[in-house]
Amino acid sequence: MRILLFYSTMTGNTEDMAIDTEEELINRGHEVELMDMIADGLPNEDPLPHDLLIMGTYTWGEGDIPEETEDFLEDLFAYDISGLSISIFGSGDHAYENFAGAVDEMIEQFRERGHKGDIPTMKVDVDEMDNIAEDIKSYVDRIEEKFLVK
Numbered sequence: 001m002r003i004l005l006f007y008s009t010m011t012g013n014t015e016d017m018a019i020d021t022e023e024e025l026i027n028r029g030h031e032v033e034l035m036d037m038i039a040d041g042l043p044n045e046d047p048l049p050h051d052l053l054i055m056g057t058y059t060w061g062e063g064d065i066p067e068e069t070e071d072f073l074e075d076l077f078a079y080d081i082s083g084l085s086i087s088i089f090g091s092g093d094h095a096y097e098n099f100a101g102a103v104d105e106m107i108e109q110f111r112e113r114g115h116k117g118d119i120p121t122m123k124v125d126v127d128e129m130d131n132i133a134e135d136i137k138s139y140v141d142r143i144e145e146k147f148l149v150k
């Protein structure tokens with residue numbers, strides 16, 4: 001599959017998850033473009049021709065989507081995303097009431113804009129960040145089960 005993988009990060013956890021996910025996807029033969037939501041932004045071209053759009057975000061405030069992820073979504077929602085294959089992951093901290101709440105908020109926003117398909121997700125706690133290999137493998141398993149046309 002041709003995959004666009006975007007992430008936003010403040011202290012690097014979500015970036016680490018994005019890099020490991022990219023590596024796992026490449027090892028399985030997929031073509032991945034890894035991009036930073038702030039530094040790279042959404043390409044001017046229509047993102048729809050890609051087979052899959054994966055987005056990673058941290059959570060801010062009280063379960064909120066960080067501003068840079070919001071800005072990215074605003075650009076993305078200029079397109080008709082209703083039929084887009086998407087997946088969302090996030091890093092969070094169970095010390096907060098709303099664990100990785102930005103992931104759920106993002107799903108809500110996609111639903112509000114007419115996206116009806118399944119959205120595979122992965123959430124990882126800051127304390128588990130040193131040991132994410134299994135999380136990443138099972139996440140990519142679920143992505144392939146859902147989207148890979150055999």
Ligand SMILES: Cc1cc2nc3c(=O)[nH]c(=O)nc-3n(C[C@H](O)[C@H](O)[C@H](O)COP(=O)(O)O)c2cc1C
Nearest residue numbers: 010011012013014058059061063092093096099100
């Ligand atoms: C001010 C602040 C608010 C946060 N709020 C939440 C939250 O509501 N839920 C959560 O799961 N994590 C919350 N976090 C934790 C971050 O999402 C977590 O540390 C994450 O791994 C940071 O990702 P990054 O390293 O990619 O920037 C918050 C962190 C800060 C500094």
